[in-house]
Amino acid sequence: MVRQISGIPDAPTQFDRLIGADLKFISALFSEVMKAPTADEVDALIARYRDATAKQQRDLIVLLSVHPVAFSDGAWTFLADMARQSEDELRAVLFRMLSLADAARFGRILSSTGWSWDARAPLWTNHYGTGALIKAETGLPFDELAPRLAPWRVLEGARARGADPAETRLAAEILGHVADGPNNPGTRSGFESHGRQGGEEIRSLHRVHTAAAQSRRPRQPRGSTASRHGYGCAREGPGPSNPNRQHAD
Numbered sequence: 001m002v003r004q005i006s007g008i009p010d011a012p013t014q015f016d017r018l019i020g021a022d023l024k025f026i027s028a029l030f031s032e033v034m035k036a037p038t039a040d041e042v043d044a045l046i047a048r049y050r051d052a053t054a055k056q057q058r059d060l061i062v063l064l065s066v067h068p069v070a071f072s073d074g075a076w077t078f079l080a081d082m083a084r085q086s087e088d089e090l091r092a093v094l095f096r097m098l099s100l101a102d103a104a105r106f107g108r109i110l111s112s113t114g115w116s117w118d119a120r121a122p123l124w125t126n127h128y129g130t131g132a133l134i135k136a137e138t139g140l141p142f143d144e145l146a147p148r149l150a151p152w153r154v155l156e157g158a159r160a161r162g163a164d165p166a167e168t169r170l171a172a173e174i175l176g177h178v179a180d181g182p183n184n185p186g187t188r189s190g191f192e193s194h195g196r197q198g199g200e201e202i203r204s205l206h207r208v209h210t211a212a213a214q215s216r217r218p219r220q221p222r223g224s225t226a227s228r229h230g231y232g233c234a235r236e237g238p239g240p241s242n243p244n245r246q247h248a249d
Contacts, residue, residue, distance in 0.1 A: 107136025
């Protein structure tokens, strides 16, 4: 079917053909032949599938995630609502897509809802949500922002704000406590995949990495700065399964 899709001259028809095929999952091979829709075409696709089945809406989101697009205000409203309501796997795809489209704008949306990283959430949700917050919350005191960031991006957050010595020390202390604590699959996966290229890691656009965090967050000594900012709080519980591990860019 990849060859058939490659012969279609416009993005909306490609979308309609793939969504209509009702595939079990959308292979990453399609990303090599999919054309990028314009903002107007995205609006038309959203209008067409706004009241469609959950499976059709899911396929639409996955296909929209192939190429970064400059979304209209209406598309942002629809997609941000989807990001708040969707289950973990699709939410991760939406977080990546919206962050790549406009990280600062997406970060302001996340900030308005009080979003914070969660070791039990999918890697892409934590990674791209953190990047969006870093872009959006430049005026928030770093000791208030840092606990909301995924640990593997805390130092990046301090650098993005000008590498203030006090903020850099706090970031380094957080990293040190995480590194010294018990293994946490959600945190470890983030460190392992940070900086890799997304095209090398996506095995299927429909099977996004979900971090399995079944262990406790590392406990920190009382009185430490990182402990006071939430990195010493034990938190446990089963996370989503991870049969096909993927990594973020």
